[in-house]
Amino acid sequence: MNKPVIMDHPLIQHKMSILRDKSTGFKEFRELVSEIAMLMCYEATRDLPLAEVDIETPLAIAKTKVIAGRKIVFVPILRAGLGMVDGMLKLVPAARVGHVGMYRDPETFVPHEYYCKLPPNMDQREVIVLDPMLATGGSAIDAIDAIKKRGCKSIKFMCLVAAPEGLNALQEKHPDVQIYAAALDQCLNEHKYIVPGLGDAGDRIFGTK
Ligand code: PRP
Numbered sequence: 239m240n241k242p243v244i245m246d247h248p249l250i251q252h253k254m255s256i257l258r259d260k261s262t263g264f265k266e267f268r269e270l271v272s273e274i275a276m277l278m279c280y281e282a283t284r285d286l287p288l289a290e291v292d293i294e295t296p297l298a299i300a301k302t303k304v305i306a307g308r309k310i311v312f313v314p315i316l317r318a319g320l321g322m323v324d325g326m327l328k329l330v331p332a333a334r335v336g337h338v339g340m341y342r343d344p345e346t347f348v349p350h351e352y353y354c355k356l357p358p359n360m361d362q363r364e365v366i367v368l369d370p371m372l373a374t375g376g377s378a379i380d381a382i383d384a385i386k387k388r389g390c391k392s393i394k395f396m397c398l399v400a401a402p403e404g405l406n407a408l409q410e411k412h413p414d415v416q417i418y419a420a421a422l423d424q425c426l427n428e429h430k431y432i433v434p435g436l437g438d439a440g441d442r443i444f445g446t447k
């Protein structure tokens with residue numbers, strides 16, 4: 239089982255504080271989600287495979303390295319995961335983007351998959367699943383199930399706020415998936431919202447409340 243990575247970088251912590259503030263409006267919220275995702279992407283791509291190449295500088299041949307292949311796929315969980323895509327693509331512009339649509343029933347808290355569109359040859363790709371919130375873990379677990387069903391063997395999961403309940407559930411169901419979170423919060427409330435959390439991530443990104 240992979241140990242979850244909880245980000246301790248000062249820039250991430252600072253931006254998370256502004257993100258959590260209930261007086262932060264949706265324009266700034268959206269920008270911050272994207273910026274934090276970009277900073278987290280730096281850490282989550284640390285182990286990408288490299289290939290050695292010869293590059294002709296103005297002076298000589300340099301033996302240097304480039305990322306091997308173009309196999310990375312970012313998979314945002316709709317809707318809120320969409321807010322993280324731009325930041326990820328800033329660092330890895332050649333990545334492909336798949337989508338999984340999950341909707342958590344507000345009464346039962348059970349997730350329902352309503353959309354799944356992924357690139358071909360998923361068995362040869364490295365996937366990073368994106369969702370700002372890991373609450374009960376149900377949405378992430380089902381989204382990763384759907385991605386594995388298409389043959390993918392290398393999956394990471396990146397969120398901004400994780401609850402201990404969701405972290406444990408995801409680790410138990412998918413122990414091979416490396417989890418990255420910008421913060422690990424205290425608990426879930428009776429509506430299965432993360433406390434202290436940041437509220438409803440989708441509504442705050444898209445201004446729907
Ligand atoms: C939110 C969030 C996660 C999910 C987390 O999405 O973006 O996908 O809830 O909860 P869980 O870990 O308990 O499954 P929501 O279903 O509210 O949909 P939205 O992104 O369209 O707002």
Ligand code: URA
Nearest residue numbers: 373431432437438439
């Ligand atoms: N979904 C959210 O957007 N926020 C939470 O705290 C839990 C689920």
